[in-house]
Amino acid sequence: MSDRHTFSKLVGLVVALTAASSLFAAEDIKGFLADEVDQQRAWEEKLRALPQPANLREYMRTITEEPHIAGLPGSKKVADYILAQFQSWGLNAWIEETQALMPLPTERHVELVEPESYVALSNDKDSADAEQLPTYNAYAAEGDVTAQLVYVNYGTPEDYEQLAEWGIDVEGKIVIARYGRSWRGIKAKLAQTHGAVGCLIYSDPRDDGFYQGLTYPEGPYRPEHGVQRGSIMDMPIHPGDPLSPGFGAMTDQPRLDIAQAQTLVKIPVLPISYGDALPLLKHLRGRVAPEDWRGALPMTYHIGPGPSKVRLKLALEWKTRPLYNVIARIDGAVYPDQWIIHGNHHDAWNNGANDPTSGNVALMETARSFAELVKQGWKPKRTIVFASWDGEEWGLLGSTEWAETHKDELMEKGVIYINSDSTGKGWLNMSGSHTLQEFVNDVARDIDDPERGMSVWDAARARRLDSADDDDARAEIEQSDDLRIGALGSGSDYTVFLDHLTMASLNLGFGGDSNGGVYHSNYDSFTWYQKHSDGEFLFGRAMSQTVGTTILRLADATVLPFNFVDLADTMSRYVNEIEQAHAARDSAPDVDLGAVTEALEKLREAGEAYESSLGRLSTMSSSAVHGQPQLARLNQLLYTSERRLAHDEGLPNREWYRHQVYAPGFYTGYGVKTIPGIREGLEEQEWEEARYYVNVVSEALEGLIAQVQEARSLVEQLSN
């Protein structure tokens, strides 16, 4: 790509040598004109000085005092606290209430009935804590089934293929899967698809328990009775309230009956601890599990079916419950109808210190910092919206219902959605729309790592080099100007913005140096976080600085910092992957992706031309550019560019998912499937469907190319 950074280094060297930086242009910032950079940098530095670890600690201390599960009073209490904080800082803030179908368990029973008796969920002094939500998987069906048990490993499609090869059928059986490798909702869905009458999901100590490290309280990993709660809503169909797909639950449109809902599981499912799984699993016989099916329980892993026979009973109270999204807004002075939205959920399955409070307190501190910056005289060009979502854990309820309620306005005004969720000690993770790859890399270069005496970008790069699989992977990192950002699947609140509204989105967080096994269990406590993650809240501050700088640059950019070459590059890699995987399939018919490849080549050319024009524009004086009629139109073209990647019919069997580049996999859950219409069509051997989506994607790209070409022509006009 460009030699921008080499040039920057040279500039930096010259600056250092002359010790007279004011004589030279400061390092450029994409989207700002040369004469705007100093002022922008000054505001950024002021902003980054504001977040304080002590504040982060105090918010977390308060929020994690009690469990705060969406739909229950604890969550309302947290929402009120956040609102009060926002308002105390002078922000224009309010709560937007919405609702969703949210079943809670009234009876849970898991019992080994043969070859001996063992009643689970009862002798579990930790997870059975009366003040906590009973452990369960939201959106499972009620039921009372007794059947032989089959161990299905992680319960992935590959695991069921292996079972079929062995001639083991789960029809009429209860399956037990271990957490990991796939999202839990997929484990439930596949159990149901294969005819199982019930499903247990347990946390094997190999994956996040004693095999990995010491367990809570001495260490960070999952103890014997730790249970991972979590939703098994079929979110790859759509997230949000199961009864109001695609529209706000509190709008006028009538909600569905429960029987019409598409995203509810049809069999009873419960999560259990490994303490409870051991007595059930150890009586399985039949085939001995192969090595990669074995966990760390002290027994011989067998597949079954039986002789272990299990009774699984689940009764639920099916109620629609209220949700409280806390919203704050700083109106833009120049483009009030261009919204930069930053969100993080506040609801938890428990006290939720890590998930989600670590991210939510960073969002709060970022909001406070912007409120403070406003007091210092700063005014954003664009509107900034902070959102602390409710009901994320159940199925992205709060964010989805909010975005569906404000759909028309967001389609018009939504510039970028920046998400965060749990964050901790470690290295910056960056994912999102690849048009923002260059931009977010540049932000990361300007944030100090709290431990390593370098930028968080340098630290992330060093980490990637350390953990690269081989020399090729290392060389690829070394030769790239930017770190590749990940593609987004699902699993947090960006989903509705990116996948349904097709707003360009980012997801940011720190992690990798604070592993453990307390996810969605009672052990995700303030104590755990202090002891085993970012206890000094230095990475929390870096998180606030990172997101704050991201918002500040987007809010004030003269030209929004999109880069279409990066998108074309990344999509070409995806097309290559898809073609190679398809070529490796036995006796698959030819499916020609040529139209997509050609469109991507044109997109790259258009993107390069645009970048080159933008380079010229950035040297213009701001007085010559601002107020020109082309500028507003240019930015509008840029931030709606991601909309061109939508297809109104959505993806096969899930029209809610409109984005044609990013989607959670139909059978992978949280895991992303890029260019999903084509990729999943080929994977599922739906050749006509794949061919259809070759057209959809290439046509979408043609629309985008035209928009980029128009943007370039506007830039050219502004440069003359």
Add this chain to the structure above:
Amino acid sequence: MSDRHTFSKLVGLVVALTAASSLFAAEDIKGFLADEVDQQRAWEEKLRALPQPANLREYMRTITEEPHIAGLPGSKKVADYILAQFQSWGLNAWIEETQALMPLPTERHVELVEPESYVALSNDKDSADAEQLPTYNAYAAEGDVTAQLVYVNYGTPEDYEQLAEWGIDVEGKIVIARYGRSWRGIKAKLAQTHGAVGCLIYSDPRDDGFYQGLTYPEGPYRPEHGVQRGSIMDMPIHPGDPLSPGFGAMTDQPRLDIAQAQTLVKIPVLPISYGDALPLLKHLRGRVAPEDWRGALPMTYHIGPGPSKVRLKLALEWKTRPLYNVIARIDGAVYPDQWIIHGNHHDAWNNGANDPTSGNVALMETARSFAELVKQGWKPKRTIVFASWDGEEWGLLGSTEWAETHKDELMEKGVIYINSDSTGKGWLNMSGSHTLQEFVNDVARDIDDPERGMSVWDAARARRLDSADDDDARAEIEQSDDLRIGALGSGSDYTVFLDHLTMASLNLGFGGDSNGGVYHSNYDSFTWYQKHSDGEFLFGRAMSQTVGTTILRLADATVLPFNFVDLADTMSRYVNEIEQAHAARDSAPDVDLGAVTEALEKLREAGEAYESSLGRLSTMSSSAVHGQPQLARLNQLLYTSERRLAHDEGLPNREWYRHQVYAPGFYTGYGVKTIPGIREGLEEQEWEEARYYVNVVSEALEGLIAQVQEARSLVEQLSN
């Protein structure tokens, strides 16, 4: 190599088509003249009809009734039983008594003293069985030490290198290593070398316990209290009585004082069960063990040192005890001074159904079959010796002292030593001198697999193809006429014959389909063997048929069936391995193996010329060949060919090991190091030593080449 087998197949086809086999020559047998083959095949078929599963069962039932540990009365009782059986079949048999230093424990104490108290070896209802030998490692030192514990994984040289990289020193500590990957004696030796004051060795359930399969009694794997006993004598220095290295313990030569013994460990060492290891290991802290250091115990594996602090006390009664080798002999009618020796030990650490009784009862049944064959009128050309050894478990005591006692006679008369030890259900394993590779492959082609409707050779080949790592390995198997036989290190009674006397040797056994974890524990019982190994004794019969056919062919061959091309080929592979490993070492000086490579090329040529002459000889009529003076000389040259591979100074620091092609590794124990003088010199960066052994090996090969050339010339004379 030759197209012998293709030819044989064609002959077989023609025979089948005409259904008139007598019109055609039967398939040839290496070493027999064309007109001798029919008679030989007839005797072989008679022999193979004799072994009976019911007999094998009866011998095993009797021998495994009680523990029969060498040096204790149980072993004498078994020796007397074997002798009585031999004599009852009409064999000329006797017991040869010898002796060795054999310490037995008088006190064993393993206790966790910090951070809490736990006394091992006490609550172990199985291994503490009063009728059994207390669990211990023979030839450990007495001592009473208390120190912090360090977990050293398998205690291999690589593991100590890893510890050093982590900055963890075991000096002054007690180490705990798990069984596996290396021979236990090496674990003790390396612990001592690195300054540890004591060593515990335990059986991790990952390696032969519940991780692998169900445990005894339900399954074959090692239960919670199963302890692997075993010797830790420093056998890579020399096996046999520590006080009579290189000479018979009961000969006139004075034995050493204990202080002079080279093969005794200098620190206390004890084996423990994983039931006893868990309380010790689970209190270790410090570095978390990386994945390949983790076993299957339900805990987080840490390296330490400490805080676990352990007291290890061991007191011993140092006594010289008697050993009873049972010998039977059938004298040869033509060459009484050419001995074919077959041995298997009878002593066990326990009741020893698998180790060694499974192999010993096959030897007994083979001896009975030969006794029967003699009654049917058969007379061997050469002398056959059957030996049921005592004291193998302690350090190959019986076989070593016997062979050292009869050294001069064996150097003169020993043709081939055929060893067996534990055998079970599965596939034929063949190891030994590569001059016998073709011969033993041919034998295997004539033995019926008891389960698979094919020869044991075909079954072994299919098994190798199944378990080949990759396509290259598969192609190599498919393209070879013969299955490669393994090289012998140490670990059973062939050691003195092959490595010290340099008699050509073979080691045969069935296995691979009867895995488990009862090795050297109380669970190696008749019940275990019946349930989890060759309970119908069909593979035991095949074993007796295999060894019987081997003996019969060797005893009666007109020309002993050595092949020097196979040796040259195999050694060339070893040289390649060594050169590649050396080239991969950083900044290692050039060590030129050219002299060895050249000698091997000459050996191959001499071997090919010999094979070609032998082909012509085999078509001669027996009347023209027998009685010719060259024949006796030819056979003598052939069976002493392996002697040319000896070097009287032996290997560095261990002159007892005289063979220059095969030896147990100085740091691998049982594991073989081929061409050890050169290979270990390079591995240990002793460049001058390696260069010295390049000369030794190439000179030895020159001697062998001359002998092969002389043999060829004799064959030529016999063919004219």
